[in-house]
Amino acid sequence: MKKQPSPNFDDRPDDVAIDMLVFHYTGMQSAQAALQRLCDPEWQVSAHYLVEEDGTIWSLVDEGKRAWHAGVACWRGNSNINARSIGIEMVNPGHEFGYCAFPDAQIAAVQILSLGILGRHPIPARNVVGHSDVAPTRKSDPGEFFPWAVYAEAGIGLWPAEAEHLEQDPKVLAEALAVIGYDITDMAAAVKAFQRHFRPSRVTGRTDAGTARRIIGLRQLLG
Secondary structure (H helix, E strand, C coil): CEECCCCCEEECCCCCCCCEEEEEECCCCCHHHHHHHHCCCCCCCCCCEEECCCCCEEECCCCCEEECCCCCCCECCECCHHHHEEEEEECCCHHHHCCCCCCHHHHHHHHHHHHHHHHHCCCCHHHEEEHHHHCCCCCCCCCCCCCHHHHHHCCCCCCCCCCCCCCCCHHHHHHHHHHHCCCCCCHHHHHHHHHHHHCCCCCCCCCCHHHHHHHHHHHHHHC
16 A cells, blocks of 8 residues: 555544445546645545555545545435545546446455455445435446445445335335435435446436335345
């Protein structure tokens, strides 16, 4: 692991525990550009870690400090996401510059890094999320190529089976998304964020049968 301290951080509140892990993609054209921005005080953005395509890991902000990676966000009714989370940025051009699959070396490095973080902090699987999950109207990262199912199998986050029952009541589906953690103020945005995470083959913002079954499947998994 390499170190490149970023000045873009502050103290975490004393009364807030670290209970979230948030994944991002950089959405920039090169790793060097991303590293420079995350360490530039004028931009006031950062993350705890940056992982390059070849698996190189950069430590930017100490886990005990609050990095500035989530912005205006909400999960399970909490809006203080930066205060309670660890943020990992993965180098990827993103949807603006030619979004592509994450290389195997990068996926493997992030898996090892994430398992270490989960071993150090009491982060429940339901709180392992993407930037788009906590900011569905603003963000689309880490996107539909992120290997959520692979990571869930390794013990990082959740991956639900589809429910046998097809629920078609919009109110029931909205309530289920809210219980999962989504801000449903903009229902279409919440559904699209859910699909990026749990149904990446169909990112439409509409609750087709497969999406509905997976929403209920995850709701049931949470108990």
